[in-house]
Amino acid sequence: MTAPVRVSQQAEKCDPARAAFRKDVWSGLSQDLKSIPPKYFYDQHGSELFEAITRTPEYYPTRAELSILNDNAAAIASHIPAGAAMIEFGSGATTKARILLQAAQVAAYVPVDISGAFLASEVKRLENDLPGLKVFPVAADFTQPFELPSEMEGMPLVGFFPGSTLGNFEAHEATAFLRHAAKLLGPNARLIIGIDRVKDPDILHHAYNDSAGMTAAFNLNLLRRINRELDANFDIDKFCHYAFYNREHSRVEMHLVSRARQKVRIDGRNFEFRRGETIHTENSYKYTPELFRTIAQGAGWRQAAVWVDADQSFSVHLLVSEEEKYISD
Ligand code: SAH
Numbered sequence: 001m002t003a004p005v006r007v008s009q010q011a012e013k014c015d016p017a018r019a020a021f022r023k024d025v026w027s028g029l030s031q032d033l034k035s036i037p038p039k040y041f042y043d044q045h046g047s048e049l050f051e052a053i054t055r056t057p058e059y060y061p062t063r064a065e066l067s068i069l070n071d072n073a074a075a076i077a078s079h080i081p082a083g084a085a086m087i088e089f090g091s092g093a094t095t096k097a098r099i100l101l102q103a104a105q106v107a108a109y110v111p112v113d114i115s116g117a118f119l120a121s122e123v124k125r126l127e128n129d130l131p132g133l134k135v136f137p138v139a140a141d142f143t144q145p146f147e148l149p150s151e152m153e154g155m156p157l158v159g160f161f162p163g164s165t166l167g168n169f170e171a172h173e174a175t176a177f178l179r180h181a182a183k184l185l186g187p188n189a190r191l192i193i194g195i196d197r198v199k200d201p202d203i204l205h206h207a208y209n210d211s212a213g214m215t216a217a218f219n220l221n222l223l224r225r226i227n228r229e230l231d232a233n234f235d236i237d238k239f240c241h242y243a244f245y246n247r248e249h250s251r252v253e254m255h256l257v258s259r260a261r262q263k264v265r266i267d268g269r270n271f272e273f274r275r276g277e278t279i280h281t282e283n284s285y286k287y288t289p290e291l292f293r294t295i296a297q298g299a300g301w302r303q304a305a306v307w308v309d310a311d312q313s314f315s316v317h318l319l320v321s322e323e324e325k326y327i328s329d
């Protein structure tokens with residue numbers, strides 16, 4: 001007789017995304033220092049909460065980057081060849097892409113995002129607002145290999161990676177992503193990328209501890225998602241949001257702190273938490289211009305231009321792919 005198979009295990013055969021989510025949560029919570037990768041923040045509600053964060057007075061990066069894109073739209077667009085396809089990594093609400101799509105003569109826009117339902121609704125809104133634009137959405141994890149739609153064949157490709165989402169990677173992951181992007185976009189590709197800069201720790205602290213509690217809700221939503229999608233029983237009130245600037249590593253860290261000693265069951269497996277123990281949910285690295293240029297160079301990209309906001313708090317970089325060796329890896 002074969003061993004009984006749990007219903008959830010059977011379901012995962014048809015749902016590899018759920019299997020990967022469970023594997024990452026189980027393995028992250030089995031470490032001495034518990035952690036969960038930040039890409040799991042983004043279910044439908046997580047994406048909506050991220051948008052709410054961008055509207056808080058404390059979260060300066062979105063406003064700073066929008067001001068750079070608006071003030072330099074024509075100059076940035078001049079590096080996007082007519083008839084190119086613009087591939088955006090982590091497109092979210094597409095607010096920033098719209099500025100470039102209106103300033104350049106692109107033939108197609110490919111928003112890539114892990115938050116599938118949110119992506120679909122934002123694409124509908126975009127098609128409604130820019131009726132002539134050809135949009136080819138790709139719901140995918142951009143840290144894993146994925147295919148571009150076949151319609152992109154033969155078109156010059158320009159990557160767009162705003163929001164300083166690169167800052168959510170460790171240095172080796174940032175290098176791997178940039179190499180992978182060079183390979184995906186092909187010879188002579190360009191990448192327009194937004195990067196948050198090292199600054200006054202007080203500004204950073206408030207940006208990740210907004211007074212309306214949006215960042216806290218975004219962080220805690222991860223536990224709600226695990227409860228819903230992985231048959232778990234986190235008591236959300238027994239965890240709290242904790243974010244601080246780690247000066248030594250030039251990064252803002254986000255954690256969920258257990259308010260009590262407790263046990264949580266996730267898809268049939270128990271995990272114990274001490275009072276005060278944390279789940280590390282995100283790092284948001286802040287770069288100096290020199291460090292970013294060095295990392296980009298190490299991944300086969302040459303910095304061709306850089307635009308900065310009035311407060312020098314954020315920068316948008318134009319990178320040009322220069323090393324064939326990364327393309328043929
Ligand atoms: N580009 C937007 C959104 C930034 S928030 C802006 O600048 O405002 C980060 C976005 O990246 C979210 O939409 C999230 O769903 C997406 N994302 C995060 N990790 C991802 C991954 N591994 N693969 C694909 N998309 C990811």
Ligand code: AVI
Nearest residue numbers: 053163164165168208215284
């Ligand atoms: C998407 N990413 C760059 C954001 C950041 O600032 O690290 C996500 C975020 N986390 C908390 N607030 C916003």
